Amino acid sequence: MNEHDDTYEIETPDELRGIESALDRLGVAERASAPRGLEARVHRGIRGADDATSRPLPMHRRRTSARVAARLTALAALVAVVGGAWVALLSTNHAPPPSDTGVRLVSLEQSVDDLLALEALLDEMASVDTTAAQDEADEIDTMIGSPWDMIEKLDAAMGEEAI
């Protein structure tokens, strides 16, 4: 027989006692195989489950890191364009033939225009208001939570975990 607390304990037939004892031994072995510190980690997890404010953090971090990356990219592009324009400007100071001056000035003016247009575009990209999209993503994130939460909601809806 086993160690179960059982009001309705019944006598196991002799022919099945062997297999029943073997199953009890397997159960003991499986419980004993739990990794060290399981209880402490589960306890910490329970305390973490109460901290609802910790959930939006990953989304916020993703958003912040995406903004920094966009700004760095924009800065690198700006430096490259300004550098190119500076080199072009310097090259015009080295005795160009008088007949080419007009053409070069037009070219330089075009480059500066392009530079300003690109800068404006980058500024626009960096300052695009994504608040609405982010709010929507936050809402979805909050709604979904984790897959377990989703399953839990489904369970609750189906009354599987009715108390």
Place this chain on the structure above:
Amino acid sequence: MEPALRMADSPSEVPEGELSALIRAAGEGDERAWARLVDLYARRVFALARSRRLSAEMAEEITQSVFATIATKLTGGDYTEQGRFESWLFRVAMNRIRDEMRRRKRQATPTDPGSFALDAAPEADTSLAGAEEFDRLRAAMDELSDADREIVELRHHAQLSFKQIAGLLEEPMGTLLARHHRALKKLRDIIGRLDAGKGGDEDERKADAS
């Protein structure tokens, strides 16, 4: 069975009144009550998950998830203690395990037979005889129907009483007892068949060698 294991495993060491007080205290956020509940049930939930040959990591994840659900409902006032805490806890655990097994079945494809392989269970009993016995038992349990297997696991891994299992599975006690006995008989027969097959293989090997 070792006395120490019995002390740690036996659910009967917590009288009903004490368990109710623990549950109330836990619902009010008492850390010590939570620690006690976790000590009492975490390994039993873990063993239940392990009985499906899930990895230790997955079994721990399921255990964590079950207790997170219990904590949310207890502290949120969604549970009223009526002496059915264990049945409720292990119903949540069974649902988690069923979900995980369904997820694994969905992910498995016929062209990838390796994806059906489950994690090898660890052997707490390091003796060769013990390890072999457990391997045979696990192999036999794989051949049981899900319904029969659940009864065996809830009884022997989760250590629930027949009354609790009947409540959890919403079955009459007589039906449940009959099913448990039938499952034991099936296991005995399967193991007998596996042993006969193994013996037959050894006979063939001996015949080939001679």
